[in-house]
Amino acid sequence: MATHAERTLEILAQLIGFDTTSHLSNLNLISFIEDYLARHGVRSQRIKSDDRQKSNLLASIGPDIPGGVVLSGHTDVVPVTGQDWSSDPFLLDTRTVDGAERHFGRGTADMKGFIAAVLAKVPDLMAAKLKTPIHIALSYDEEVGCRGVGRMIAKLGDAVPMPAIAIVGEPTSMQIVTGHKGIRGFETVFTGVAAHSSAPHQGVNAIGHAATFIAFLKELAAEHEQSADPDSAFVPPWTTFNVGLIQGGEALNIIAERCSVSWEFRPLPETDADAIEARVRAYIDQDMRPALKAIDSAADVSIRPLAAVPPMRPDPDSPAERLARYLTGANTTQTVAYVAEASQFQEHGIPTVLCGPGDIAQAHQPDEWIAQGELDACADFLNRLEAWAASGNAIP
Secondary structure (H helix, E strand, O other), rough: OOOOOHHHHHHHHHHOOOOOEEOOOOOOHHHHHHHHHHHOOOOEEEOOOOOOOOOOEEEEOOOOOOOOOEEEEEOOOOOOOOOOOOOOOOOOOEEOOOEEEEEEEHHHHHHHHHHHHOOOOOOHHHHHHOOOOOEEEEOOOOOOOOOHHHHOOOEEOOOEEEOEEEEEOHHHHHHHHEOOOOOOEEEEEEEEEEOOOOOOOOOOOHHHHHHHHHHHHHHHHHHHOOOOOOOOOOOOOOEEEEEEEEOOOOOEEEEEEEEEEEEHHHHHHHHHHHHHHHHHHHHHHHHHHHHHHHOOOOEEEEEEEEEEEOOOOOOOOHHHHHHHHHHOOOOOOOEEEOOOOHHHHHHHHOEEEEEOOEEEEHOOOOOOOOHHHHHHHHHHHHHHHHHHHOOOOOOO
């Protein structure tokens, strides 16, 4: 019989082979996992997207009672376009680097390594006669704003009895993370009036007005940095802003008729994100639009949301933190600046932590990899979870 480590790598190779970049469907991967679970006698159900091209998958092992533990992971990955990979990103490649095994491929760290380790544990969990249920929650579209998991979380307590704890297996190097920042992302579109570049007075340059808006965002960023709490557990300890994409103009000698700016801010748990958004919208409505209309009535500016995920608030000594401490042996916790699905479980009233194999520094990078040692540590974590869930003991 194959060992857990061997099963994990076999499953990981299969998972990496599915290109589940967020703009693509994940249904082939979901079908593979669904079939794998069914072969081991595990019941599962799909919670699909509106267009039915993507799906969450929710599975349960153990008794049909409240109080279980959710092991949550996202199935989508970020693009590889434009990245310089030394091997096929959708083919698992194992190499020895500095005397240690590393497994390369898109999603190995973020976060198919965790999913593979959990799935490899299924036969043991099924044989363990669990007294506390273990739920496996696999989501879609995490990388583009955690859009899929909310549908699945809404089913908890209905599709399965309400769990007591969620563990999101983001790559934390198996450290316990109890808080993360949120995100609000937007596209702001400036509509100008085209003209020949030799006659700028006859047009409205959308790029120029977009530049003014970007300068405003830069001022907001500076304000938040200057008011940072040096005792904050977050790094950096302030709400950050980023302009990630600008698209505009047609040619060097044409006054730009359109320019779009995709931007975000990442609020701390204590930050009033609504107030920040309201301030930006007020600047657009009260300053930018009147300035544009004063030049030409055809000019305008609009804003639309792209992503909105709340921060996860640290909840000291929560049931999730206590169980994670017991399973890892760790005495410390961390916070992170990136966004995850944990806050959505928390908002649903389920105490949650992040804890999973791999280093977040590898995520989204060319030649993404996960160390075998991280997968081994995750296996130990899952072994202890199995023993605890089979014992019927209370949360430590």
